[in-house]
Ligand code: SF4
């Protein structure tokens with residue numbers, strides 16, 4: 001049954017008709033599992049907040065293909081996208097909804113433990129770490145159920161870990177990664193704060209050996225800013241870990257990405273994080289506008305988007321994006337560059353969107 005209260009909470013009008021002709025693949029190919037075991041047919045819970053079943057009481061095989069999942073798929077097929085959050089879904093916002101209706105699950109997104117070794121002000125008000133107790137025990141049960149299902153799954157699939165807590169700090173995710181089957185059809189993508197990578201990556205060779213993508217969230221490019229925004233992190237330790245990740249990338253060939261949440265205390269380091277990405281051989285640097293998760297008391301003070309100084313910094317980043325595009329085309333023309341020596345790709349869609357919005361409102 002559709003939980004209307006949830007949609008009201010997220011400000012989603014379920015009577016709308018977005019008239020989108022493309023068919024978003026996510027309700028067909030993606031399952032996101034949260035720390036209560038609720039499963040969602042989208043890559044983000046707040047984009048499509050209706051649970052399609054709970055892993056505590058059902059198996060994944062029972063949840064996949066359920067009446068509720070089919071009901072959500074029907075809202076994509078008729079083009080209304082009535083259950084989708086058009087205010088948050090980045091595909092809808094950027095008018096780049098994908099077009100595919102796969103017949104099976106290709107992405108499993110785990111959000112089953114929010115434990116982290118840091119307490120970044122933009123993310124949480126205090127330390128969250130489950131090493132025992134009911135949340136920890138439930139996380140382990142869910143991890144085991146997911147691994148049981150993966151053992152029997154024979155089709156290509158990518159398991160994403162780290163949207164809620166840190167994969168290497170969390171004892172639940174460590175347990176999951178230590179038990180996960182070693183099979184060619186299962187690939188992984190990790191999002192980490194990076195501080196425990198060097199210490200723990202050797203304990204999960206199945207995951208590192210089958211890693212498609214390693215994302216590192218790092219909101220400062222200098223010691224002062226990094227240690228202010230990544231509360232509990234040490235600059236010397238993150239740079240040591242970045243070096244280790246760069247070496248593992250060369251060995252295993254995964255995609256290496258730096259994620260930088262732009263806010264009032266770090267916007268002046270947008271160019272420096274690009275330089276840092278280049279220094280450590282990252283493939284991409286993502287610059288994203290800070291979002292309000294309700295953890296900052298004075299979120300309004302983050303509104304830097306119209307300031308002259310910020311706009312100048314953003315212009316310089318956009319200049320570098322253009323310069324890199326030219327450089328990349330020229331280099332490939334001259335020497336046929338390989339993936340590993342291309343200049344780092346810079347992406348900042350939410351910053352550009354905000355900038356356009358400001359310009360239009362002037
Ligand atoms: S359009 Fe967006 S919100 Fe809707 S299913 Fe696709 S990814 Fe999810």
Ligand code: SF4
Nearest residue numbers: 116118120123165193
């Ligand atoms: S490192 Fe990531 S998960 Fe951990 S507190 Fe910071 S933002 Fe949250």
